[in-house]
Amino acid sequence: MTPTIAPTARLIFALALLATVSLTTNSALAQSALFQPLYEVLTHPRCMNCHTVTDFPRQGDDRRRHAQLVVRGTENQGAPTLQCAACHQDQNVADDAVPGAPHWGLAPLSMGWEGLNANQLCQALKDTSKNGNRSLADLFKHMSEDELVLWGWTPGGNRTTPPLSQPDFVEALKAWVDAGGPC
Ligand code: HEC
Numbered sequence: 001m002t003p004t005i006a007p008t009a010r011l012i013f014a015l016a017l018l019a020t021v022s023l024t025t026n027s028a029l030a031q032s033a034l035f036q037p038l039y040e041v042l043t044h045p046r047c048m049n050c051h052t053v054t055d056f057p058r059q060g061d062d063r064r065r066h067a068q069l070v071v072r073g074t075e076n077q078g079a080p081t082l083q084c085a086a087c088h089q090d091q092n093v094a095d096d097a098v099p100g101a102p103h104w105g106l107a108p109l110s111m112g113w114e115g116l117n118a119n120q121l122c123q124a125l126k127d128t129s130k131n132g133n134r135s136l137a138d139l140f141k142h143m144s145e146d147e148l149v150l151w152g153w154t155p156g157g158n159r160t161t162p163p164l165s166q167p168d169f170v171e172a173l174k175a176w177v178d179a180g181g182p183c
Pocket residue numbers: 041042046047048050051104105106107108110111124125126130131132134139142143148149150151152153162
């Protein structure tokens with residue numbers, strides 16, 4: 001009898017091994033799945049309209065080019081003759097027609113995220129040569145406290161907000177940072 005049991009045992013062992021391998025693969029997927037909810041927020045128009053790779057900001061959910069021929073300018077603050085601050089105040093004004101928050105301006109080109117897939121955006125976000133030399137802890141602080149980020153959830157008018165609520169975003173952010181920022 002033993003000779004027939006041995007191959008069965010080997011088969012069971014092999015199956016168990018296979019199961020372990022696929023479990024490992026799944027947990028790798030689950031890790032980068034921690035970035036997925038962040039990706040959905042970061043690529044929302046409220047964030048992306050400022051994180052462009054173009055020489056101008058964008059507007060609206062259709063992410064059209066900003067009106068009034070507004071340009072990036074050398075300091076990401078518009079042309080010398082037409083600065084962002086000429087229209088954008090520290091809060092939404094004119095019945096929310098003009099959105100506003102402190103230090104309103106375009107994100108520098110190195111922080112432009114247009115066209116990046118989840119993995120590329122995750123890598124760019126953590127790249128200290130691009131992100132303003134921020135550690136994961138700095139990124140957490142910026143994305144949970146910065147006034148331009150918070151504006152994304154209080155954009156005024158009938159502007160839409162990111163798919164996660166602000167507290168849920170902070171929670172997802174914490175889980176990602178605690179896990180070491182997997183991509
Ligand atoms: C009005 C324009 C504007 C909006 C809207 C905006 N940002 Fe930014 N963002 C900036 C600017 C400007 C900087 C650079 C500031 C700095 O480095 O201190 C920046 C920097 C960042 C950084 C750090 C740099 C990096 O690449 O890691 C993160 C993260 C970020 N923003 C996330 C967001 C998220 C998330 C939203 C939406 C909820 C958002 N931003 C909305 C203008 C904007």
